[in-house]
Amino acid sequence: MRAFWDLRWFFWQERFKYSFGILLLIIVALLSLLPPYVVGVVVDAIEQNRLTTGMLAGWMGAMIAAGICMYVLRYIWRIMIFGSSLHLGRTLRYNLYQHFTRMSSDFFGRKRTGDLMAHATNDITAVQMMAGQGVLTIVDSLVMGGFVVLAMAVGISWQLTLITLLPMPLMALLTSWYGHLLHQRFGAAQQSFSQLNNRTQESISGVKVTKTFGYEQEDIEAFDAQSRDVVNKNERVARIDALFDPTITLIIGVCYLLAIGFGAGYVNDGSITIGQLTTFSVYLGMLIWPMLAFGWFFNIIERGHASYDRIRDLMAERTDITDQKAGVEDVPAGAVQIDIDEFYYPRSETKALHDIHASVQPGQTIGIVGRTGSGKTTLLRLLLRELKSGDGAITIGGTPAEAYYLDTYRLAFGNVPQEHFLFSMTLADNIAFSNPEATQQDIQRAAGLAAIHDDIVALPYGYATAVGERGVTLSGGQKQRISIARALLQNPEILILDDALSAVDANTEQQILEALKRERRGKTTFIVTHRMSTVKEADAVWVMAHGTIVENGSHRALMEAKGIYAEMVKREELKAQVERGNR
Numbered sequence: 001m002r003a004f005w006d007l008r009w010f011f012w013q014e015r016f017k018y019s020f021g022i023l024l025l026i027i028v029a030l031l032s033l034l035p036p037y038v039v040g041v042v043v044d045a046i047e048q049n050r051l052t053t054g055m056l057a058g059w060m061g062a063m064i065a066a067g068i069c070m071y072v073l074r075y076i077w078r079i080m081i082f083g084s085s086l087h088l089g090r091t092l093r094y095n096l097y098q099h100f101t102r103m104s105s106d107f108f109g110r111k112r113t114g115d116l117m118a119h120a121t122n123d124i125t126a127v128q129m130m131a132g133q134g135v136l137t138i139v140d141s142l143v144m145g146g147f148v149v150l151a152m153a154v155g156i157s158w159q160l161t162l163i164t165l166l167p168m169p170l171m172a173l174l175t176s177w178y179g180h181l182l183h184q185r186f187g188a189a190q191q192s193f194s195q196l197n198n199r200t201q202e203s204i205s206g207v208k209v210t211k212t213f214g215y216e217q218e219d220i221e222a223f224d225a226q227s228r229d230v231v232n233k234n235e236r237v238a239r240i241d242a243l244f245d246p247t248i249t250l251i252i253g254v255c256y257l258l259a260i261g262f263g264a265g266y267v268n269d270g271s272i273t274i275g276q277l278t279t280f281s282v283y284l285g286m287l288i289w290p291m292l293a294f295g296w297f298f299n300i301i302e303r304g305h306a307s308y309d310r311i312r313d314l315m316a317e318r319t320d321i322t323d324q325k326a327g328v329e330d331v332p333a334g335a336v337q338i339d340i341d342e343f344y345y346p347r348s349e350t351k352a353l354h355d356i357h358a359s360v361q362p363g364q365t366i367g368i369v370g371r372t373g374s375g376k377t378t379l380l381r382l383l384l385r386e387l388k389s390g391d392g393a394i395t396i397g398g399t400p401a402e403a404y405y406l407d408t409y410r411l412a413f414g415n416v417p418q419e420h421f422l423f424s425m426t427l428a429d430n431i432a433f434s435n436p437e438a439t440q441q442d443i444q445r446a447a448g449l450a451a452i453h454d455d456i457v458a459l460p461y462g463y464a465t466a467v468g469e470r471g472v473t474l475s476g477g478q479k480q481r482i483s484i485a486r487a488l489l490q491n492p493e494i495l496i497l498d499d500a501l502s503a504v505d506a507n508t509e510q511q512i513l514e515a516l517k518r519e520r521r522g523k524t525t526f527i528v529t530h531r532m533s534t535v536k537e538a539d540a541v542w543v544m545a546h547g548t549i550v551e552n553g554s555h556r557a558l559m560e561a562k563g564i565y566a567e568m569v570k571r572e573e574l575k576a577q578v579e580r581g582n583r
């Protein structure tokens with residue numbers, strides 16, 4: 001029952017629909033008592049030879065009227081109760097999705113996609129069932145069951161009712177025990193299903209690597225083992241599930257035995273009529289559904305409860321990136337000042353960044369270079385507020401980054417990350433993703449700046465070409481340029497290119513860099529790269545090593561300083577000469 005209590009916010013929100021639905025259920029339960037009663041009356045009338053046509057027609061009319069009423073009311077309560085439960089599913093899905101969008105990338109690093117998918121599908125369906133079928137089964141079993149028992153005890157014989165229902169407590173005990181077992185087994189089955197989702201996702205996205213290293217067989221076997229585990233765990237659920245119906249039917253059978261055995265005695269000694277015993281046995285038949293519903297209720301509740309707990313745990317995950325109460329609503333603009341004394345990733349003991357002090361004037365282009373793992377991406381993620389820096393460690397236009405509302409803060413940034421991502425839509429829509437208002441002309445202009453326009457028009461459907469699963473396959477460099485076009489279309493105050501030109505050849509890169517210089521006058525651009533030639537024209541180059549900026553200056557100044565940067569440039573030139581020589 002705690003599961004219902006946990007959902008009280010929802011039942012309160014939908015209280016009118018639920019109250020009305022339950023009221024209709026009660027009326028239906030009352031009306032359904034009529035037909036068995038009529039059967040008893042008619043049987044007695046036949047037995048006592050006093051059945052007239054008028055009397056029969058009267059009762060038949062009453063039964064038809066009750067039948068029509070029940071038909072209409074059943075239809076309405078379904079809309080009220082099941083309709084509301086669908087609404088709960090939608091609300092939970094929406095909340096979960098919103099929650100996902102608010103979480104930092106650290107969260108997605110920890111949680112696996114398969115788990116998150118299982119939460120958004122199976123778990124929500126189980127909770128939705130609880131608010132629909134769960135409510136129906138409990139109301140029906142209590143109301144319908146209650147009315148039928150009352151009609152048997154008050155209307156016919158309380159002694160016979162008592163004897164007949166003796167086996168019932170055993171049923172309550174058994175069903176609650178099954179429910180408990182089901183809760184545990186269902187939780188394990190859901191977990192295994194999540195793992196299967198993860199496995200599938202990893203297998204599909206890593207299929208190239210698997211093939212390259214000849215691990216197909218191992219991969220298939222591991223998948224098979226996981227899939228078998230899901231089946232085993234679900235079989236364990238089904239085994240308990242399968243116990244519910246036979247147990248209930250067996251107990252109802254015993255009840256019938258008692259009713260007929262003792263009922264015949266009561267008819268013989270004249271305490272009840274034969275018609276009443278007929279009504280009694282029809283009522284007993286009507287108890288089967290409430291009993292089944294009662295058992296089913298525990299089943300639904302246990303499943304819903306396990307799922308709701310899992311959803312709640314997920315919703316309880318707090319993002320460390322939050323808005324302040326009274327945030328600055330402007331889109332950030334102006335000079336960027338960075339003063340990071342030290343930064344640790346959550347749950348990490350090693351400093352990812354330390355002693356970084358640098359400033360950037362609006363309109364400047366900053367190149368960031370350094371070995372893998374030197375902290376370039378981490379620094380940019382702090383700037384983007386994907387990670388939490390210390391209070392005031394980063395300011396834009398003199399205002400601490402965390403003082404801005406996150407939503408407006410991020411509007412200032414265009415980010416082309418290392419892992420570029422294209423959606424399963426047309427190329428035009430992929431570019432326009434950053435600015436849905438953009439016209440076809442704007443899209444083409446951005447594509448031109450990103451040096452991808454010619455490639456696009458060469459495709460059979462041009463800008464209308466679909467990418468993704470059923471679409472065209474683009475090269476890494478083309479995908480990078482589409483991502484750049486997407487960021488340029490947004491025309492952000494601050495543009496970040498994180499190793500975004502790595503798959504583009506030197507000539508095309510030069511073309512893009514020139515376009516950037518022209519287009520982004522007065523706006524700030526950060527370019528992270530492993531290719532020194534990319535940052536030659538930058539206003540300043542930050543050379544990063546071991547989590548800090550070890551050199552900071554223009555290309556010329558750094559070359560004159562003959563430090564790490566000069567060394568890196570020389571090495572790159574040497575490499576280029578060797579490659580040219582080889583050719």
Ligand SMILES: Nc1ncnc2c1ncn2[C@@H]1O[C@H](COP(=O)(O)OP(=O)(O)OP(=O)(O)O)[C@@H](O)[C@H]1O
Pocket residue numbers: 106109345346348352370371372373374375376377378379
């Ligand atoms: N989510 C994380 N949790 C803990 N440590 C991390 C996390 N991400 C990165 N690091 C660590 O932070 C340090 C800096 O990593 P970062 O990705 O910023 O380097 P980078 O210079 O951008 O490297 P690359 O050139 O390969 O992109 C590394 O030591 C890395 O192992």
